[in-house]
Amino acid sequence: MPSLRNILLAAASAALVAAKSAQVNVYYGQRGNDDLGAVCSTGVDYVTLAFVDVSPENGGSSGYPGDNFADHCYAGYYPGSSLLYDCPPITNNWQVCKEKGVKLLLSVGGVFSSGSNYTLSSDANAIDFANFLWYAFGPYDPAHSEVRPFDIGDSHFFVDGFDLDIEEKFANQGPWNTFVAQLRTNFAGGDFLITAAPQCPYSDSSFEMTDILAGSKFDLIWIQFYNNPVCDGINGGFNFDRWITYLDGTPNSKTPLFIGLPASVNASGSADCRQP
Numbered sequence: 001m002p003s004l005r006n007i008l009l010a011a012a013s014a015a016l017v018a019a020k021s022a023q024v025n026v027y028y029g030q031r032g033n034d035d036l037g038a039v040c041s042t043g044v045d046y047v048t049l050a051f052v053d054v055s056p057e058n059g060g061s062s063g064y065p066g067d068n069f070a071d072h073c074y075a076g077y078y079p080g081s082s083l084l085y086d087c088p089p090i091t092n093n094w095q096v097c098k099e100k101g102v103k104l105l106l107s108v109g110g111v112f113s114s115g116s117n118y119t120l121s122s123d124a125n126a127i128d129f130a131n132f133l134w135y136a137f138g139p140y141d142p143a144h145s146e147v148r149p150f151d152i153g154d155s156h157f158f159v160d161g162f163d164l165d166i167e168e169k170f171a172n173q174g175p176w177n178t179f180v181a182q183l184r185t186n187f188a189g190g191d192f193l194i195t196a197a198p199q200c201p202y203s204d205s206s207f208e209m210t211d212i213l214a215g216s217k218f219d220l221i222w223i224q225f226y227n228n229p230v231c232d233g234i235n236g237g238f239n240f241d242r243w244i245t246y247l248d249g250t251p252n253s254k255t256p257l258f259i260g261l262p263a264s265v266n267a268s269g270s271a272d273c274r275q276p
């Protein structure tokens with residue numbers, strides 16, 4: 001069977017022939033207050049919860065990271081932090097995702113700003129951040145899990161992995177490689193994933209995840225072919241082949257690639273993929 005990468009390559013050069021075995025990931029959390037279980041019932045393969053957007057070093061007196069799931073959470077924050085715990089649309093029916101075999105991922109990053117500041121200034125901070133996320137959102141471990149934002153009583157919510165959507169070009173990206181390595185250490189060879197969502201621009205100043213993609217092996221990469229007319233799916237600059245060439249020289253030469261498109265018809269660079 002051809003690899004997913006080959007299928008998508010073929011699709012890219014053959015007018016998007018629907019590939020039966022192609023997989024679908026959707027980002028979830030920033031629009032509306034839709035129910036996670038319902039999203040997992042739509043036939044998708046992955047749902048990526050977005051976003052953990054504040055690193056612990058910017059997270060206030062608690063030392064916790066912060067997150068933002070728009071209307072999926074109410075204003076319940078752990079003291080001294082912007083870490084949410086009251087998120088019924090996420091926590092009510094998440095078990096449906098497990099029953100259907102849909103992998104849940106937790107995305108770190110998103111739009112970078114003073115209120116969504118995920119700088120990592122050292123390897124030690126990167127390790128602490130990775131450990132916090134693992135024990136808070138990974139499989140329940142009574143020895144370490146002091147904070148479990150999405151647990152309801154004995155119902156221990158857990159993700160199947162983590163995603164990096166870094167949208168700021170940090171001068172030193174080394175701590176992010178340390179972050180990924182620490183998550184892998186925590187996975188201990190178990191069935192968990194680390195994915196990446198680079199934006200499509202391929203110029204130095206806008207290619208934010210350069211050293212992260214060159215320094216860490218990811219299990220899946222979904223390139224954002226939107227929001228950037230220079231390289232999006234509809235304005236003539238679609239640069240998928242450039243990505244293949246680039247990744248061939250990195251630890252991600254064999255990583256399956258997904259074509260990231262916006263699901264909203266009004267987003268910049270969106271493509272109307274509806275069947276006639």
Ligand SMILES: *[C@@H]1O[C@H](CO)[C@@H](O)[C@H](O)[C@H]1NC(C)=O
Nearest residue numbers: 057058112113114115117119
């Ligand atoms: C993010 O936080 C760091 C300190 O941790 C600060 O130096 C930087 O200016 C902040 N960035 C933004 C965009 O606020």
Ligand SMILES: *[C@@H]1O[C@H](CO)[C@@H](O)[C@H](O)[C@H]1NC(C)=O
Nearest residue numbers: 031263264265266267268270
């Ligand atoms: C898209 O934009 C049009 C024109 O502004 C608006 O009428 C429509 O409701 C928007 N659709 C969505 C899904 O946001």
